[in-house]
Amino acid sequence: MSSIVREVVAANQSYVQGFGKKGELALPPARGFAILTCMDARLDPAKYAGLAEGDAHVIRNAGGRATDDAIRSLVISHKLLGTKEWFVIHHTNCGMELFSDEVIADLLDDDLGTASFDGKRWSNPHHHGGHAAGHFIKWHTIKNQEDSVAQDVRRIREHPLVPPGIPIYGYVYDVKSGRLNEVKAATDAGRVVAKAA
Numbered sequence: 001m002s003s004i005v006r007e008v009v010a011a012n013q014s015y016v017q018g019f020g021k022k023g024e025l026a027l028p029p030a031r032g033f034a035i036l037t038c039m040d041a042r043l044d045p046a047k048y049a050g051l052a053e054g055d056a057h058v059i060r061n062a063g064g065r066a067t068d069d070a071i072r073s074l075v076i077s078h079k080l081l082g083t084k085e086w087f088v089i090h091h092t093n094c095g096m097e098l099f100s101d102e103v104i105a106d107l108l109d110d111d112l113g114t115a116s117f118d119g120k121r122w123s124n125p126h127h128h129g130g131h132a133a134g135h136f137i138k139w140h141t142i143k144n145q146e147d148s149v150a151q152d153v154r155r156i157r158e159h160p161l162v163p164p165g166i167p168i169y170g171y172v173y174d175v176k177s178g179r180l181n182e183v184k185a186a187t188d189a190g191r192v193v194a195k196a197a
């Protein structure tokens with residue numbers, strides 16, 4: 001067993017010790033909201049947004065982007081589990097700003113091992129032959145965090161399966177301070193759409 005597996009299993013054993021009444025939590029999130037955010041290891045939505053088990057849905061992917069799959073989860077979150085407000089939270093210093101679709105596709109085409117970044121460019125330490133499949137994927141990279149949050153909120157707002165009555169708020173989390181900074185253009189784009197009279 002790898003040391004990582006041993007650590008995870010040990011941590012879980014102590015979690016189970018203090019699990020208490022959490023086994024009685026209801027399936028739908030008690031506080032009725034959902035957060036779409038990045039998988040970055042420095043972000044802990046439970047801590048930065050004050051969540052306990054059972055409180056809210058947290059949907060994570062690289063960048064916190066409003067991909068088809070993220071929207072699938074949000075639609076389920078509302079339609080079947082009753083969330084009524086959503087947040088899109090990207091962050092400063094995101095890895096998704098450090099490459100383009102072409103860069104990652106070329107790296108994968110050359111070798112599947114972990115590449116290294118010198119602050120400017122990515123390169124492969126080995127060249128054992130990768131696969132061209134990366135050229136067919138849209139990687140949802142980011143050029144500017146505020147723009148990407150606004151773009152994602154807008155995409156969710158305009159999705160035909162998202163009811164107009166759900167407000168969607170856009171924020172950028174600052175990895176230096178832990179602060180959530182609202183992106184006004186995003187929250188504006190995510191406003192509840194008034195019904196036509």
Ligand SMILES: [Zn+2]
Nearest residue numbers: 038040094095
């Ligand atoms: Zn990120």
